[in-house]
Amino acid sequence: MRLALYQPDIPQNTGTMLRLCACLAVAVDIIEPAGFPVSDRAFRRAGLDYLDAVAITRHVSWAAFEAARRAEGRRLVLATTRAETSYPAFAFAPGDILLVGRESAGVPDDVHDAADARVTIPMHNGLRSLNVAVAAGMILGEALRQTGGLAV
Numbered sequence: 087m088r089l090a091l092y093q094p095d096i097p098q099n100t101g102t103m104l105r106l107c108a109c110l111a112v113a114v115d116i117i118e119p120a121g122f123p124v125s126d127r128a129f130r131r132a133g134l135d136y137l138d139a140v141a142i143t144r145h146v147s148w149a150a151f152e153a154a155r156r157a158e159g160r161r162l163v164l165a166t167t168r169a170e171t172s173y174p175a176f177a178f179a180p181g182d183i184l185l186v187g188r189e190s191a192g193v194p195d196d197v198h199d200a201a202d203a204r205v206t207i208p209m210h211n212g213l214r215s216l217n218v219a220v221a222a223g224m225i226l227g228e229a230l231r232q233t234g235g236l237a238v
């Protein structure tokens with residue numbers, strides 16, 4: 087299981103997700119451009135703990151990420167409010183990449199359409215969305231539970 091961040095735009099959310107992935111032994115893909123510097127040096131300068139415990143792969147663009155993913159034959163599962171499949175009802179596989187969108191704008195339509203599957207966290211009526219790091223934590227937890235990845 088991997089977590090991919092589509093053009094992350096809020097450093098604090100990214101820090102939270104990197105820490106989550108360090109603690110759960112999940113590798114992270116950062117799809118650039120990001121809204122802030124995402125180099126190792128920039129993360130260290132920001133005082134990000136756990137950096138040595140998480141495997142981060144940076145991709146210069148969506149196209150570069152897609153090329154790498156397809157070469158590895160991994161399924162892409164998009165977390166989105168625009169899906170009908172509730173995440174616990176989805177059958178995750180160990181090689182899946184869970185993709186989360188920008189805090190400000192989610193993902194564009196072409197990225198939405200490129201995903202092999204789309205899952206949602208059902209929410210109370212009329213509410214817009216969860217914080218991206220919270221959504222990532224909930225879905226990753228379920229995906230790892232299903233695939234036996236919680237025993238790190």
Ligand SMILES: C[S@@+](CC[C@H](N)C(=O)[O-])C[C@H]1O[C@@H](n2cnc3c(N)ncnc32)[C@H](O)[C@@H]1O
Pocket residue numbers: 164165166167185186187188189190191192193205206207208209214215216217218219221222
């Ligand atoms: C704050 S939301 C983006 C909101 C944005 N205004 C939109 O319309 O997509 C940031 C990301 O968190 C994830 N997310 C938030 N709430 C979610 C939910 N209920 N189900 C699945 N993913 C969710 C998605 O990956 C989303 O792209």
